Amino acid sequence: MIQDVVWGVSIVLMGSLALVFAWVAAGADISLPDYGPAIASAYRLRGWLFAAAVIVLIAANWRTLAELPYVSAATPAPGATVVPVDAVGEQWDWMVTPNAFKVGQTAEFHVSSKDVNHGFALYDPGMRIVAQVQAMPGYTNILRYTFTQPGTYHVLCLEYCGVNHHNMKTDIDVAAQ
Ligand SMILES: [Cu+2]
Structure with a gap:
């Protein structure tokens, strides 16, 4: 089935792109200048907020995408x-x-x-x-x-x-x- 081929090619290309991002991120210098404790705790908070956003995104997609396509799934x-x-x-x-x-x-x-x-x-x-x-x-x-x-x-x-x-x-x- 051609759709399986397209799906496979897409996964390989998306995976390659993700690897490039991971490779660049791993080599990046992310050390911060010393802005003081207030900025440091804001950066820690940013990490937690990002994790929370990821969890909400995954949960929302899990809940909604499973019902696609809406009309053909309509009982x-x-x-x-x-x-x-x-x-x-x-x-x-x-x-x-x-x-x-x-x-x-x-x-x-x-x-x-x-x-x-x-x-x-x-x-x-x-x-x-x-x-x-x-x-x-x-x-x-x-x-x-x-x-x-x-x-x-x-x-x-x-x-x-x-x-x-x-x-x-x-x-x-x-x-x-
Ligand atoms: Cu037409």
């Missing part, structure tokens, strides 16, 4: 029917199958592309964007959305993909229960 409402949906982008059209649902149903969009990257964006009948994910060639993204109101939802492309990008749209009908 369907209890009792909701989950409908698998094929959503394929192609210059310049969307093929969404099936494209008729009922309020309360959860669509599980399997989003991909036949050519270039597109941006799969779902709009409610009031043209408010309610969910979006990249449509990529050779890769399928999962996007779940539970329809909350009857009417015509719209799928538009959010990634510039060529001269007719602005016309790349399709409709999804959602019936009242």
Whole structure:
């Protein structure tokens, strides 16, 4: 999988950069002139504050990043029917199958592309964007959305993909229960 290769290359490059920083820091002269006891204790306090900031940062990331991606991780409402949906982008059209649902149903969009990257964006009948994910060639993204109101939802492309990008749209009908 190309994503594993990209991940591996990124880790190696980030690790090399971190080693360079560590090497420079280890060789740096960090001794201070004698500013007196007040400044010395301020420098000690700075060390503790930095450690506290690191702990808060790690805890906050631990708590929030685990839930990414928010929408595909969203669990369907209890009792909701989950409908698998094929959503394929192609210059310049969307093929969404099936494209008729009922309020309360959860669509599980399997989003991909036949050519270039597109941006799969779902709009409610009031043209408010309610969910979006990249449509990529050779890769399928999962996007779940539970329809909350009857009417015509719209799928538009959010990634510039060529001269007719602005016309790349399709409709999804959602019936009242
Ligand atoms: Cu586009």
